[in-house]
Amino acid sequence: MSAFDTIRRVTDRILERSRDTRSAYEATVAEALSENGPRRQGMPCANIAHVGAACCPGDKQAILGTIAPNLGIVTAYNDMVSAHQPFEDFPTIIRTAAAKLGAVAQVAGGVPAMCDGITQGRDGMELSLFSRDVIAMSTAIALSHDAFDAGLYLGTCDKIVPGLFMGAVAFGHLPAIFVPSGPMTTGLSNEEKVKVRQLYAEGKVKRDALLESETRSYHAKGTCTFYGTANSNQMLMEIMGLHLPGSTFVNPDTPLRDALTRAAVKRAVDISLLGKEPTPIAGIVTAKSVVNGIVGLLATGGSTNHTMHMVAMARAAGIIVTWDDFSELSDAVPLIARVYPNGPADVNQFHAAGGMRALIDTLLVHRLVHADVRTVVGDCLEDYIAEPKLIEDEVVWQVPAQPVVNPAVIKTADKPFQANGGLKVLTGNIGRAIIKISSLKKDQFIIEAPARIFERQQDLITAFERGELNRDFVAILRFQGPKASGMPELHKLSSALGVLQDRGFKVALVTDGRMSGASGKIPAAIHITPEAVEGGMIARIDEGDIVVLDAIAGTLSVRVDEDQLAQRKAASSTATTRGTGRELFLHARERVSGAEAGASFVV
Structure with a gap:
């Protein structure tokens, strides 16, 4: 039996298992979509006046009428977590880009974003996993004003993206794009960092040496550079079609990063409920895209935390996934990426070696993912083998002649690092x-x-x-x-x-x-x-x-x-x-x- 036969069989089993729960979910989405025009149009006058009260005159007129999409921003910004600090400036970038397109963007709400690296081994870590569901509920509260035509979700790290995802699919009628901040630039290598930690554990180096090592590792804005849960989240959002192609591992505070954020706004306007291609998130998050996400995790040796997160994320959309699905897919999906802790490379080196475009390209070529899925940019996962380039301050996507640049970091699926997943x-x-x-x-x-x-x-x-x-x-x-x-x-x-x-x-x-x-x-x-x-x-x-x-x-x-x-x-x-x-x-x-x-x- 071929690997694709296994993938198709697991997908069919998920579809059958989820028949009732998915039908109930789709019925809820259909009911929310049954109104004509923007849902805010049916609000009482006092309610809609509150929505636009703090806006500039142009935005206020657009919100009070029906002429422009209103994009709701849900942000995990805070100053302390390196991966979320770059989001401080994103609302301004988004609002400016939206205004140029004749749209409006408002920060609908914020969600907590704690860092496991900070709470590791401390009492606060006992709140970490629960924060995912708090984030899902916080996202629902942000969107509960029912004033938006699409959502932009700003988050990267461990529980934050799963929580944002769960909240977003609870509003399955709304189109959605997830906007990443990108990884920090490479500092001290992950292997050297671990070596110093072990020397400290043995009492062979003092605390000042350990602190120097850690600060050289975690030294700038962006996600940590190892392939843990945060970067597994980012891979998931791209292979599931909720990021713009190639946007996942572009560093913060670079011209391309800002241009990709502006491009996400443009695409959000296009797929909004008032856009030319309205695309509710419920049409993107399907059994096929969930299976594609699991395949991506297995092919890259992703985080074990997603054996819980993916189950909860899928259930929020009425899709029932079990560990047996993970296990059967793992036997069929080869490991094609070596990124720390699976190898010495960090995510910046993974990106430079071909990254997400190379991963998706070889999975498509060898029929290890479903190609016929809806994404935020179109009707086929093949759109994600293109690479974003910055040309005259605008993003242009081009398909590279050589998807895999460094086979020591990422291979093709027919010549993997090992025959099964992680x-x-x-x-x-x-x-x-x-x-x-x-x-x-x-x-x-x-x-x-x-x-x-x-x-x-x-x-x-x-x-x-x-x-x-x-x-x-x-x-x-x-x-x-x-x-x-x-x-x-x-x-x-x-x-x-x-x-x-x-x-x-x-x-x-x-x-x-x-x-x-x-x-x-x-x-x-x-x-x-x-x-x-x-x-x-x-x-x-x-x-x-x-x-x-x-x-x-x-x-x-x-x-x-x-x-x-x-x-x-x-x-x-x-x-x-x-x-x-x-x-x-x-x-x-x-x-x-x-x-x-x-x-x-x-x-």
């Missing part, structure tokens, strides 16, 4: 889990070792610092799931476990929490469901039990008699859920679904 689903008596395999060496695919039990990542780090972990072991870190603690990232463990692995020990992590999108060099069975606090078997593993993680067979088990395992008393969490605002999210922990269902409390 993710694997593990199943066994511990539960179901996800493992990222694209960064593992062959001798790391199977780990069999005694369990060491931890309930806080700091406990593991302390044990490492005391020299207690210089042996083969499987770290069981439990009570990290969404109901227990909001499912914080556990990337802080990477340095200690990496040091132990480099010393020649067989180590692995098994957890109901999650790792960073930049993780993957340590065998890690993550997102275990059911989670410990829900009675999952991970709560019944004892110190010294033999745990077997087999990423080849796709199994995860503890070698304990099934009856004995069932009779054991499950451990109880001793963690607090108060402080740093965590008490405000009690309702979220009570309502949140399991990792396999998207870890969401809104869909």
